[in-house]
Amino acid sequence: MTRRIAIERSLMIVFAALLLAVPWIVPALTNKFWVSVITEILIWSLFAASINLLFGYVGLLSFGQALYFGFGMYGVGIGIDHLGLSFWPAFGMGIMAAMAMALLSGIFAVRLTWHYFAIITVVFSLIFYFIAVRLKPLTGGDDGINFSLPPTFSFNGTQWSLTNQTFQYLFILAVVSFCFYLMHLVIRSPLGKAFMAIRDNDIRASLIGLNVYRLRLVAFVMAGFLAGVSGALFAFFGRYASASYMFYHVSGEGVVWAIVGGAGTLLGPIVGTSLFIVIREVVSTHWEHHSLIVGVMAILVVILAPKGLIGLWREWFAHFEVRDSEVPAQTKLPTELMSEP
Amino acid sequence: MDTLLLLALNGLIWGLIIALIALGLSIIFGLLDIINIAHGDFFMVGTVLAWFCLETTGNYWVGFIVVPLIGFILGALIQRVVIQPIRGVAALSIVATFGLSLILQESVRITFGPTPRRILPPIHGTIPLFGIEYDIYRIFAAGLSIAALAAFFLFLQYTKLGTWMRAVRHDRETAIAMGIPAQRIFILTFAIGFALAAFGGVVAAPITTVDFRGGVDLLPFCFMAVIIGGLGNLPGTAAAAILLALLEGIIQSFADPTIARISSLVLMSAVLMFRPQGLFKGYAK
Numbered sequence: 001m002t003r004r005i006a007i008e009r010s011l012m013i014v015f016a017a018l019l020l021a022v023p024w025i026v027p028a029l030t031n032k033f034w035v036s037v038i039t040e041i042l043i044w045s046l047f048a049a050s051i052n053l054l055f056g057y058v059g060l061l062s063f064g065q066a067l068y069f070g071f072g073m074y075g076v077g078i079g080i081d082h083l084g085l086s087f088w089p090a091f092g093m094g095i096m097a098a099m100a101m102a103l104l105s106g107i108f109a110v111r112l113t114w115h116y117f118a119i120i121t122v123v124f125s126l127i128f129y130f131i132a133v134r135l136k137p138l139t140g141g142d143d144g145i146n147f148s149l150p151p152t153f154s155f156n157g158t159q160w161s162l163t164n165q166t167f168q169y170l171f172i173l174a175v176v177s178f179c180f181y182l183m184h185l186v187i188r189s190p191l192g193k194a195f196m197a198i199r200d201n202d203i204r205a206s207l208i209g210l211n212v213y214r215l216r217l218v219a220f221v222m223a224g225f226l227a228g229v230s231g232a233l234f235a236f237f238g239r240y241a242s243a244s245y246m247f248y249h250v251s252g253e254g255v256v257w258a259i260v261g262g263a264g265t266l267l268g269p270i271v272g273t274s275l276f277i278v279i280r281e282v283v284s285t286h287w288e289h290h291s292l293i294v295g296v297m298a299i300l301v302v303i304l305a306p307k308g309l310i311g312l313w314r315e316w317f318a319h320f321e322v323r324d325s326e327v328p329a330q331t332k333l334p335t336e337l338m339s340e341p
Numbered sequence: 342m343d344t345l346l347l348l349a350l351n352g353l354i355w356g357l358i359i360a361l362i363a364l365g366l367s368i369i370f371g372l373l374d375i376i377n378i379a380h381g382d383f384f385m386v387g388t389v390l391a392w393f394c395l396e397t398t399g400n401y402w403v404g405f406i407v408v409p410l411i412g413f414i415l416g417a418l419i420q421r422v423v424i425q426p427i428r429g430v431a432a433l434s435i436v437a438t439f440g441l442s443l444i445l446q447e448s449v450r451i452t453f454g455p456t457p458r459r460i461l462p463p464i465h466g467t468i469p470l471f472g473i474e475y476d477i478y479r480i481f482a483a484g485l486s487i488a489a490l491a492a493f494f495l496f497l498q499y500t501k502l503g504t505w506m507r508a509v510r511h512d513r514e515t516a517i518a519m520g521i522p523a524q525r526i527f528i529l530t531f532a533i534g535f536a537l538a539a540f541g542g543v544v545a546a547p548i549t550t551v552d553f554r555g556g557v558d559l560l561p562f563c564f565m566a567v568i569i570g571g572l573g574n575l576p577g578t579a580a581a582a583i584l585l586a587l588l589e590g591i592i593q594s595f596a597d598p599t600i601a602r603i604s605s606l607v608l609m610s611a612v613l614m615f616r617p618q619g620l621f622k623g624y625a626k
Binding site: 055061063108111112114115116118119120122123124126127130131133134248249252253255256259260263289291292294295296297298299301302303306 | 376378423426427430431432433435436437439440441442443444446447448450451557561564565568572597599600602603606607609610613614617
């Protein structure tokens with residue numbers, strides 16, 4: 001146990017240092033292109049985290065998180081392109097739009113659980129996908145809307161804008177890390193414990209006085225916040241917003257990333273998302289049919305590591321430490337057997 | 342009026358085909374606890390196999406027999422290799438069948454190509470029906486779908502294997518205790534599910550286009566039929582599929598297809614909220 005935590009801590013520090021150094025190390029080692037791949041991984045990890053918050057901690061499998069991603073995206077896109085907002089108000093508008101939508105649909109959706117919840121979330125996301133496709137003047141439909149970025153900060157004439165790749169990377173890293181830190185705080189708080197109580201047994205949770213409906217709604221809005229932030233960041237990153245990101249396939253990919261990485265662990269979604277996006281980027285340059293490999297990978301991970309890659313790592317350590325520990329765990333069994341008459 | 346009738350008929354016939362696919366989805370869900378994201382792609386594989394069949398033999402009719410058979414074998418294989426190891430854990434089944442869906446789509450894109458194609462129906466011509474000239478193949482497709490639906494329900498009701506399938510769905514532990522080989526029933530169920538969807542594919546191929554993404558739009562529709570009909574209620578699922586497609590057909594006569602789709606989705610949300618057991622009363626467990 002302790003050894004695993006020590007190793008994980010040091011890995012995390014190395015990982016954090018590497019992430020901070022990416023804009024300088026990566027172009028020196030390989031290619032500038034990989035900086036934008038890593039940026040994309042950060043954004044999608046946050047999206048997978050929103051699915052993980054609901055599924056891994058509250059036990060609700062949402063298949064419609066792309067809706068809130070899309071609202072985050074369109075909040076930014078419409079805010080900048082149609083309303084002429086500057087950077088921060090547009091960012092705020094994206095997040096608020098996603099959270100408002102999550103509240104509105106959550107009021108209905110969290111009344112249902114399990115299969116019904118999965119299906120109603122996908123139905124809601126499909127309804128708004130079709131509406132977005134249809135409202136072409138506002139949303140641009142599947143083609144989307146392109147916009148040019150307003151500066152993020154400007155002090156006395158000097159402007160900082162996401163058009164600078166290094167600044168863009170660091171900005172997105174900061175926002176994503178902040179969101180993961182918030183999620184870490186929530187999970188460790190009494191609220192997070194209440195979430196897990198509902199995940200493990202919702203009837204028992206309601207019997208000890210937890211308001212299951214309200215807590216699920218709170219989690220749903222929080223997940224909407226995470227998905228909205230990732231959508232808004234993706235809009236800034238791609239400088240466009242498109243209805244195609246609201247389709248259920250996007251939600252499905254997020255579910256796969258979260259479960260493959262390890263649902264119910266803070267960093268699982270990052271592991272899963274990185275794995276799939278890196279494979280996609282590496283293979284797609286050599287072979288057009290990279291989704292074949294993604295499909296095989298998804299099936300293999302589910303069969304070989306049903307608790308995700310993080311689960312596999314922990315099991316491996318648990319195994320290793322039982323072997324090394326001085327106290328044999330099974331000494332009790334023979335005495336019990338002997339005491340049998 | 343004529344367009345209304347035409348679109349309503351089209352919707353009705355499309356609904357019969359959807360019913361075939363949705364039934365497979367429903368029995369797989371009911372028996373194996375598998376949420377099958379790849380089910381739309383089973384249909385798509387059916388349309389593509391029909392195309393290959395036509396290319397190699399030059400005779401479309403062969404496809405009506407060969408394609409469901411290939412579907413049956415593929416289904417049995419997939420159950421054994423992919424579905425069985427995850428042991429009915431629904432969350433894992435979503436990931437595994439999502440992977441399966443990618444594999445099927447990509448394999449078709451490699452072999453069949455990315456461009457959609459059309460197949461000419463094996464019977465041409467129109468017949469007068471309620472005052473409009475209606476495509477004869479569609480009538481034939483409706484007949485085939487009804488025959489397949491009837492055959493499926495007769496199989497489920499009156500054969501030993503069908504009874505076993507109902508028994509395993511009703512109470513797995515008791516069924517196993519009574520000596521029913523549940524493992525083989527799982528394989529059979531998945532294979533039948535694939536075969537039904539593939540058969541739907543052959544029937545539908547001349548009506549729609551053959552495309553490697555042909556299953557993507559279909560999947561939510563099939564899930565809707567399963568939910569609106571009531572989980573575990575097979576006749577309800579078939580009826581819901583037909584009703585939904587008919588409704589979309591009728592709405593399409595005065596609004597565009599997107600509005601039709603949105604209205605059926607809103608209807609579905611209402612059913613989920615107020616009658617999660619499905620629209621039809623007295624649901625059979």
